[in-house]
Amino acid sequence: MGGCWSKSSLQHALACGKRIGLIAGTDDHLGYPGAYGEGLAAVWAQDLSRESVLEAIKKRRTYGVSGDRIHLDFRLNGHYMGEGIPFSLEREGAIRVSGWDALDRVEVLKNNQVIQRNFPCDRIVDASCWDHPVLLRIEFGWGPWAAMDLPRICDWYFHIKISGGTLLDVYPCFQSGPFCEEKRNLIKNKTAAGCSVQSYTSRKEAFAENPTNAVVLRLSGNSETRISLTVQQPQPFSYEKPLSEFAQHNEVLFTGPFPAESIRIQPLVFSAHYQTEFRFNDRAGTDEVHWYYVRVLQKNGHLAWSSPVWVEKS
Template identity: 30%
Template sequence: MEDRLMEGYEEFRLFWGDAHTNIHGEDPNHPPLTKERLRRTVKAAEEHLDFLPIAYYPFECYYVKGLLVESCGPRERFLEDWKLVQEAVAEANKPGKFVTFLGYEWHGDRRRYGDHNVYYLRDYEPLDSSESLPELYENLRERGGIAVPHHTGYQVGERGKDWNFFDEELSPFVEIYSSHGSSEGCDTPFPMEYNLSMGPRVSGGTVQDGLNRGYKFGIIASGDNHRDYPGVWGNGLMAVFARELTRESLWEAFKKRRVYGVTGDRIRLYFSINGHVMGETFASKYPVEIKVEVVGCHAIDRIEIIKNGRVLYTYNHSGRWKVPEEEGDLVRAKLRVKCGWGPGRHYGFEKVECKVWKGSFELTEGRIISVEPCFTHFGQALRQVSERKCDFTFTTQPRTPLTPLLAQHHRLNFQGAIFEIEAPLRSVINLRVDPSRLSVPFRDALRTERVLALTEEAEELIREQFGLTREEVENPDVFWHNAWKMKVYRAIPYEGYHARFSHIDDDVERSENYYYVRVTQLNGQMAWSSPIWVRFEE
């Protein structure tokens, strides 16, 4: 069973990156910036991404009479950091294998104009200290750079996007989702509640506010990660349709708006209108045919076509597929494995170490088609050693206390992968995590979920730190609550994570209209396409 590319996308390949990995210099929360730190970030990106636009963060936090404050404007030290970033980006760019872009978070008047990340096509461009966005735009026009608005949905004048200042050529796309949540619109599905300091999301600066003004821009998602690790699963990724993996080809796709965003799962999304792909504009005298195809990573719940800020059509995929039962057939499916949970410091533990999971995923029959990483921190590895076996190393961090931190600070506890397989129902999935084993018949995996809990490790940790045995603890919940766990999700057959449909829009309004697609899986993971603009003429 092969996925056929939708008409219009045949000449492109799909590449994944994180266009918002903030790299800090030295301050109370971060060590000095060094070549080693930068190389560590790049190496982590190479392991699970295709490209990385590094966003140096030219700000520093400091205390004034005990109050934590973030700097505004340039500092001499930033220029020294910038030299290190310039060198690291130039060194790491490997056309055809892994691509880097030089960039930084603009440190001008973010409060007035909104936050923007600046990226350059060429190496060794300057760290621009323009105070106003119009001045920054003018400089970028000369240097061949772009400025990407992000978390636009906050209050305008308090770092939300002021759409009175926007240049389609220099801001070809906008970040709709990140660790802050979704800036899509005020009454849109995903909240924007992760940063309690900058919130809430309100009208004025949202993505739909910008589109409703008639601006043309693409849509991406990216992490806004602040712990050096790029591509944190769940904080947003950027997808790009480009002809090849080079700076020039990716940049051409950036400027043409052939981009889209996902929250974490690498949902493949194809969307066209009358043969025009996402990011394009065209004119029509007649009703248009909208085509959508999605290859998800979990069961697809619904796919919505948005026209001019309103839902034009909803395709409900839930209930349209069944679990295969024919014994002789080969079944294609995706199965997710997720590791984490573990001891919580609030139970009184003085010290909790990271947990390293070394193991393998193996089929008795069939083959592994692909393996998708779901990584959130350093120390992860996937290596397919044969058609039926993949070795993995997951390193999960201790649980973070429930304090008002950004979402990425809680995600470090979880690591995992999605295995796409093709096998007969009689095949058995063998999961090994030393010293534990779990065998799941494929037929059963299509119907139920399982958990492997390392409760004996929890008992040993409690015995070491508290001197307590199981018999001395009145409520045994504490051993389950503090056990590291591996969850084996229900396998989803191809029919559950693949959808294709078309819709005719015969409501021809004599004006320019924008359309985009929003995808939601049953596990809450989402994708947003870039828009297509249609001007209906007489």
């Protein structure tokens, strides 16, 4: 159960008049800062210098993400998240979101009540969906199962090759695990034609005891672009398919008999589903302070939550 007390929630603090900037983290005591799934702080800073980052944190220009590094830009009447702004009867908000999975919904809240929802995952795509970069998530791990009490560490090394397309970016989703100087989670030899992945998976000391890591590829190409995997560890094998095979369905590749580890290639995510941009308008009276913030939920369950913008009384 833990200390889940509703009066310790963010919404309660905001309702009590507290002005809080949001970040995300964990108290699971594993001690792996930045590990996937354990919460991250996002900061809207002018640059990456210590001075700029600290200035942005002090101004509450921050938001939190649970795992995937969702890009969230929320402004009200042109002001960044975290600011307190003078009263205005008319308010216009602008939201831009770019996720690393399909966006289930983006919500705008005013004084803890949802006033608008946007549903990118419901958009219908057509042949033009290939005109923009797509996302392809490759997960690996899944074993050994907890019920079988097999706490082994599995080493991974595989190469990803893109033919007839371009690898634009690779996003790591590497969890915590038993620390060992010889074992590293690395993306190596990245070029426009592919990359190599060196990693390891284990249930021991993993977040939520989930022995799974992943990389997300951002690709430009078309339905005939081919992706190939050449796996060296834990079991040598090769695999190749066109991207069209992943337009609607996933693929599971087993490294051996049960309960051996496996690889799962998730369905493609098109830009219409992982990106959105919209505006909203609101009109409010002068009798109280209003605060607005944005929540983002991806279909894979990962979240982003912005710091509020407060509109003062007149």
